Amino acid sequence: MCVTVEIILLGLVALFVGLRLYAVLGKRTGHEQQPVTRLETVPGPDPRATVPDAAPGRVEDSGLVYEEHAAGGIRAIVSADSSFDVARFLEGAQAAYRMILEAFWQGDRETLEELVGEDVRQSFFDAIAEREAAGHKLENRLVAIERAIIEDARLDGRTASIVVRFDADIAAITRNEAGDVVAGSMTDAVETHDVWTFRRALGSRDPNWLLVETDEA
Template sequence: MTTLIILAMVFVFVALRLWSVLGRRTGHEQPMAKADAVLAPRTPAVSVPTTEPAVTPIDNLPSPAAATGLRAISAVDPQFDAVRFVEGAKNAYAMVLEAFWRGDEEQIGQMVETEVAQAFAAAIHEREAVGEHLDNRLVSVEMAQIEDARVENQVAFIRIRFEADIAAVTRDRDGNVIAGSLTDAVPTQDVWTFRRAVRSADPNWILCETDEAA
């Protein structure tokens, strides 16, 4: 019994730390997982791969600007790896969404910039004021693709596009469904931007902007 409790505690700790290793080569990375239209709803599923993701050359990215920017980031941060960053970003995407859906402002605040956290909080307070809560489920992340990357004043920025299917339900204070369905997945597209000071000892990437994809 003691062994099972210890293993459960270790699993929880690892899951909570996934988001903090975006783009870092440690040899033990796990894949990562939107806020509604300002910050649109859905429910994450953070999966743990049994094999390392295949490393793809930066040159294979669709945007030449993104490839150039990623090379610039790698030049100032040799530990950065674009493929692992994308896998980590997918996990962060799911974690932030899950926290938003359950109204966990504290966890959101640990993963996003202040202005973004305030936007999430405003949306949470608005739905709480009318007695609504979200019952959402992330069905799948169909695409997570870097659209742009750059380094400005020793700060790296990476913009990544997510295309996902979600099952979204809004319930009233009594638990009655007032919108959506858990049996029908709705396609959503978002663009999130992460930043990190490349000279910082802190390996964490912070979500600094969320937008709907054009």
């Protein structure tokens, strides 16, 4: 009889321990595989470089969002450059979006030289020159970047290209030489949807991704 009681008690103890382990470790669902991108913590975002809820056709992991068809290109870039990190790239792309817009609005050609490829740079410079000739000055403000999503990624040889869509709110005013407002309002932010392509030669000593193409979504 004592042996039977001991067996029952040992069984209850084992059951209790098993339940505690289950509570701590959780139940495996079969979806614990690693994503195709490197997600480890990095020393901080590239100073030259708000993500929505997951939606059908998009992949989300730890706050990283990219269109499903971009996964192959991302995988190719990661395989070719082990230092590439999607989280860091998206942080850098968001910072670059803000820096490039502000440089364009302020007519800061020097900053644009560092961040923008030749074709886009010339378009920006032409627009700045036209604005200056008309005596106009922009007082624009990037209110918020609502989301930044990788729409496409590809690797051609050692050249990586990543297409990012930015959904942002921008308040804009244009003033003439007399300082009068000729267009826009700082109280009403306008929703903008920009699709920018960034490019970089993998292995290059320059860590910056250049903006090489702009479009509207």
